[in-house]
Amino acid sequence: MVSAAKLILLRQFLSILLSTLGFFHFYRNFVLLREAKAIVSNLSSIEVYTASDPYMKSPSLRSMKNDSTSTNPLSKSFGERKRARIQSQGGIRSTRLAWDRAWIDNVTSMLGCPDVTDDGIISDDPNAYNYIPTIESWNALYRAYHATVDPDSELMSATQYQKSWKVPIEVKFQRPEGRGVYAKKFIPKGTLVWSSTSRNTATFLSHHDRRKFISYLTKDPETKHLVCDVRMWADVIYLANTTNFVICETFDEAVLLNTIKDKKSEGDVNLEPQSLSSSLDNLDFDENDCYGNDHYFTLRDIQAGEQFRIVY
Numbered sequence: 001m002v003s004a005a006k007l008i009l010l011r012q013f014l015s016i017l018l019s020t021l022g023f024f025h026f027y028r029n030f031v032l033l034r035e036a037k038a039i040v041s042n043l044s045s046i047e048v049y050t051a052s053d054p055y056m057k058s059p060s061l062r063s064m065k066n067d068s069t070s071t072n073p074l075s076k077s078f079g080e081r082k083r084a085r086i087q088s089q090g091g092i093r094s095t096r097l098a099w100d101r102a103w104i105d106n107v108t109s110m111l112g113c114p115d116v117t118d119d120g121i122i123s124d125d126p127n128a129y130n131y132i133p134t135i136e137s138w139n140a141l142y143r144a145y146h147a148t149v150d151p152d153s154e155l156m157s158a159t160q161y162q163k164s165w166k167v168p169i170e171v172k173f174q175r176p177e178g179r180g181v182y183a184k185k186f187i188p189k190g191t192l193v194w195s196s197t198s199r200n201t202a203t204f205l206s207h208h209d210r211r212k213f214i215s216y217l218t219k220d221p222e223t224k225h226l227v228c229d230v231r232m233w234a235d236v237i238y239l240a241n242t243t244n245f246v247i248c249e250t251f252d253e254a255v256l257l258n259t260i261k262d263k264k265s266e267g268d269v270n271l272e273p274q275s276l277s278s279s280l281d282n283l284d285f286d287e288n289d290c291y292g293n294d295h296y297f298t299l300r301d302i303q304a305g306e307q308f309r310i311v312y
């Protein structure tokens, strides 16, 4: 008798628990969707981005005037601070990824960003978005990161930190792949062309942080178009020996490196990543760091005007 009553109580308890969890899940998704809609409706006017928008060709980005004078002293405890944040937040769980993607898709589609797949730009509209980021664009992203995610971050504005590219480069746009990075002069095989440290790569420890960053960009008419770009540039890096991950986004032209689409084009790959145990400028290497130890070397001689390609 007693055990039957206990069983009924247990079943009731379980069903209440499941309904509560279900409700929270529903509520959380509802809040996320409302958040995305609110951002878009807060934009004074939703413009469809075209190459003819004047601010896209040469963004003035008023507020970045102070970048060259602002200081961002290096902190020795950066790695520890980051590890503590990762631990306190328990890292990021993959279950939230789909929702986060839906949120970003919602914002970018309402902003009029072009449809882009892994095979490149879908639209043949000649006026579709083809913005080439400038140093002001990278600085705007840096400022948005500091304003929304981590004011004490070691991430530096491009004005202050320009050491990532070791060779002269040029960014050009072509369809369907969009922007790409090209060598401006001959580069011999085995040359180090790009290095990353946490000075030029933002680390997001939660999807919430990345959404705050993106929302911030949407608020300024001079930066909102950058949302069309940052949606494509995030990488997910798994933390050592865990299933948790961090989201990494580099704020320089390395995010514009294109890949190849088939085996036939293997010869077009001309850069390879290498992790170096000895220090180049990766003084802040940390196994949980976004690209803390990433370097690209030329696989072969590269001619002036050739596009850099990596495998991803």
Ligand SMILES: C[S@@+](CC[C@H](N)C(=O)[O-])C[C@H]1O[C@@H](n2cnc3c(N)ncnc32)[C@H](O)[C@@H]1O
Residues within 6 Å of the ligand: 116, 117, 118, 119, 120, 121, 176, 177, 178, 179, 180, 229, 232, 233, 255, 256, 257, 258, 259, 260, 261
């Ligand atoms: C990290 S971004 C590279 C920069 C990108 N081209 C841009 O304009 O922002 C990766 C995206 O570039 C495009 N892409 C890269 N390599 C490509 C290729 N070989 N063919 C077509 N599209 C490519 C795909 O749309 C891919 O999702």
